[in-house]
Amino acid sequence: MRTKRTRLLPIVLLVLLVAAASSGALVSAQDGENPPPCSTMPEETEEIETAYLYAEYNFTDADLGVHGKLNGDGWTELCVYDPNGELIVAFHAYAQVGNLGLSELFYEGSEPPLSEFSLDDLRAQFPEGEYTIRGLYTDGTGITGSALFTHNIPNPPEITSPVIFEDEDEIEDEGVYPxxxxxxxxxxxxxxxxGDPVVITAYEVIVTNDDVEDPNANSQPIYDVHVPPGVTSLTVPAEFFQPDTLYEVEVLAIEESGNQTISLGFFETEE
Known part of the structure; x- marks a missing residue:
């Protein structure tokens, strides 16, 4: 199974977008006098610096998720609405964090198996179109913007070299390398x-030393490179590898709207 890794961003939050799509809005108007999040916008607004929504399809593990990246310097509140105007996710900073404000944000939806959340479910629950962004900066300026979401999910890249195995516990001799x-x-x-044509803008190659676990120091050896769409191979230098070690290799096909599909497998090095 693919190793989950935290991206190197100042703020990383986990948001179950799939659950939100299944059960309705993640955040809605509260009872009483409290208005719903992001409902009040000042006259002065600025467009958010970065706003991405994209689907990530793991072909090998047969799971699927919807992720987002939002970046605006010094915000206290951010909301995302689907093309129908439904509020699907909201973030709010409180107390001293609210005074300082937040900047970069990457959130990752849960990735249930395709048997629970299929590609057809994705198309039904996450319509294509512009997802509206609203929020507030710490100085009271409003945040506006949008993120395009499409259903252009690439086919999985077929890894032809090296010989890899889907199950890390069942690696045979041809999957062991000097x-x-x-x-x-x-x-x-x-x-x-x-079955529709797609425009691939890059491939991403990730090779991970799976025998190293250091969640606090973030020091797990990872070789992570993006290459142009016309490139279909990458050489990983010998200096990256250690003897008698389990490695995971992933190749991601990244489509122009940001959607990406992963193929992965495992190999080992000789003692």
């Missing part, structure tokens, strides 16, 4: 999972 430069190669992706 310490040397290693070429990671894959077939190009030209279509979506629904």
């Amino acid at each position: 310490i040397a430069d290693m070429v990671i190669a894959w077939e190009p992706v030209t279509e979506s999972v629904f």
